[in-house]
Amino acid sequence: MSARSRAELRIEREKTGMLWWVGQTISWLALFVVLALLAIMVLIPRLGGATAYTVLTGSMRPDYQPGSLVVVRPVDLNEIQVGDVVTYQLVSGEPEVVTHRVVGVGNTLGGEQRFILRGDANNTNDAPVVPEQIRGKLWYAVPLLGFVNSAISGQQRTWLIWLAVGGLLCYSAVMLAGAWCDNRRKVEK
Numbered sequence: 416m417s418a419r420s421r422a423e424l425r426i427e428r429e430k431t432g433m434l435w436w437v438g439q440t441i442s443w444l445a446l447f448v449v450l451a452l453l454a455i456m457v458l459i460p461r462l463g464g465a466t467a468y469t470v471l472t473g474s475m476r477p478d479y480q481p482g483s484l485v486v487v488r489p490v491d492l493n494e495i496q497v498g499d500v501v502t503y504q505l506v507s508g509e510p511e512v513v514t515h516r517v518v519g520v521g522n523t524l525g526g527e528q529r530f531i532l533r534g535d536a537n538n539t540n541d542a543p544v545v546p547e548q549i550r551g552k553l554w555y556a557v558p559l560l561g562f563v564n565s566a567i568s569g570q571q572r573t574w575l576i577w578l579a580v581g582g583l584l585c586y587s588a589v590m591l592a593g594a595w596c597d598n599r600r601k602v603e604k
Contacts, residue, residue: 446586449579455557456564457576460486465554468502468512469561474534475500475514484560485514487551492528495520500553503532503544512550515541 465488519531529543
């Protein structure tokens with residue numbers, strides 16, 4: 416066997432050895448995790464017209480622990496029923512929100528609709544909520560992902576998305592170049 420053949424055989428073994436497979440598995444898992452996080456936190460809510468919030472307190476225990484990511488999308492107020500989980504503004508027009516369960520829906524003597532809400536772990540109801548305060552109904556929730564959501568601001572999220580896209584494009588370019596080089600080596604033989 417010539418020196419060139421032995422070197423080619425060694426390179427082929429390195430590409431299919433145990434270390435190579437471990438590296439491939441880790442890189443594919445990392446890629447899958449990043450894509451899944453982007454989908455859960457950004458893509459799905461954006462496509463669904465929803466907003467992601469982070470549960471900060473224990474008022475919705477045991478179902479929604481602090482640090483849970485809750486994704487809420489707007490719904491027709493007539494669809495909101497007792498038992499639904501909704502996010503509402505504490506003060507109409509202000510950014511601070513709370514996610515609690517609807518325990519009552521009714522009207523005032525003047526005919527204005529009101530929602531009565533309470534955290535699952537709370538003993539008392541919240542102050543009555545007017546329709547303008549309701550941001551939406553719970554679509555889905557993911558435990559612990561809210562910590563990531565809180566740690567990344569809107570501007571950081573935009574940069575991270577572009578960084579992930581750039582990284583994926585670079586990764587695909589490297590893989591394409593590697594395949595092209597391997598193909599050329601096989602043709603030259």
